[in-house]
Amino acid sequence: DIQMTQSPSSVSASVGDRVTITCRASQDISKWLAWYQQKPGEAPKLLIYGASSLQSGVPSRFSGSGSGTDFTLTITNLQPEDFATYYCQQAKSSPPWTFGQGTKVDMK
Amino acid sequence: QITLKESGPTLVRPTQTLTLTCTFSGFSLNTNGVGVGWIRQPPGKAPEWLALIYWDDDKRYSPSLKSRLTISKDTFKNQVVLSLSNMDPVDTARYYCAHRDTPTRPFQNAFHIWGQGTMVTVSS
Numbered sequence: 001d002i003q004m005t006q007s008p009s010s011v012s013a014s015v016g017d018r019v020t021i022t023c024r025a026s027q028d029i030s031k032w033l034a035w036y037q038q039k040p041g042e043a044p045k046l047l048i049y050g051a052s053s054l055q056s057g058v059p060s061r062f063s064g065s066g067s068g069t070d071f072t073l074t075i076t077n078l079q080p081e082d083f084a085t086y087y088c089q090q091a092k093s094s095p096p097w098t099f100g101q102g103t104k105v106d107m108k
Numbered sequence: 109q110i111t112l113k114e115s116g117p118t119l120v121r122p123t124q125t126l127t128l129t130c131t132f133s134g135f136s137l138n139t140n141g142v143g144v145g146w147i148r149q150p151p152g153k154a155p156e157w158l159a160l161i162y163w164d165d166d167k168r169y170s171p172s173l174k175s176r177l178t179i180s181k182d183t184f185k186n187q188v189v190l191s192l193s194n195m196d197p198v199d200t201a202r203y204y205c206a207h208r209d210t211p212t213r214p215f216q217n218a219f220h221i222w223g224q225g226t227m228v229t230v231s232s
Contacts, residue, residue, distance in 0.1 A: 001171060034218035036155075043204055043222035044155060050215030087154060091217035095168035097157045099147075 002026050002090050006100035012108040019075045021103045023088035028068050032092045035064055035073045038102075039084045048073065049091070075105075083107055110134035112144075112205050112223035120195045120230050130188040130205030130223060137163055137183045141210030144188040145219055146179065148201040156201075160208065161188060197230045 003026040013019050023033065031051040036044035046055045048064040051071055061076045075082055088100040116128035128146070135142060145160040159179040160168045169177050178191040188205060203226055206219035 031215040032217055033215075036219075043206075043225055044219075045222070046218050046220050049218040050213065053213060053216070055218075055220070089155075089157075089218065093217065095157070095160050096170050097145075097160075097217075099155045099157060101154045 001096065002029065002092070002098055004088055004090055004098050004100040006086075006088055006103050008103060009101065010104040010106065012106055013078050014108045015078055015080055017078045017108075019078055019082075019105055021073045021086055021088075021105075023066075023071045023073070023100050025069045025071075025090055029090045029092055031067045032090055033064070033066070033071050034089045034091050035062075036087045036089065037082075037084045038087065044087060047086075078105075110207055110221045112207060112221065114203060114205050114223045114226040116203075116226055116228065118227060118229060120199075120228060122196055122230060122232055124195050126190075126192045126195050126199070126228060128190045128192075128203055128205075128226065128228075130190070132186050132188070132205075132207065132223075135207060135209075137161075137181050137186070137188070139163055139210060143208035144181070145206050145208055146188075146190045147204045147206060147219070147222075148199075149204065149225070150198075150201040155204075158192075158203075159190060195230045200228065200230045202227045 033051045035048040038044040052064045112132040143162045146158040149155045176193045207221040209220045
């Protein structure tokens, strides 16, 4: 199995901050990486696929980068609605797929 | 508009088999490239990918749960069914089904739309 490791596990930030979350794969996954946002009591919501492609309807303050084993999700100008938990997921062309353990973004 | 909804028992006894149904609308599982997957999430923990079925009936399973999982589809009813045998309290989780769209761009693999999930508790 491909293991996904996110860091940090939590980050405290203020509205307007820039937040960076990293995700590392245990083996090369090229750009087969997705990022999700999950708020309490809700299902995860797709933000980014292909490591850097923004899903339709997702604000441009979210961006992703990376390839191979190291990936980053960046939120610029953090908004109140962005306080949530974020998960990376490796989604290689042939499953199984695996999720990271999550990063909680909370208010400083 | 794509929607998915999970249904099934909320309480299962240990050793029983859990059967969940995902009823969807807004897309067809006959469409080339489309898939429906199942993911579970124990309270306070990360999601865990369970299984995925494609339009062509190709089925993929989590290696750690493969011996206990069965996924199937009924394209006429717009449903996908997941069975998980020999349930244990550690299987207590919210179970989600989700839509995997036909890739039209490179590396476009992900669960694009999720259902609301259904909470399943395993207890005697």
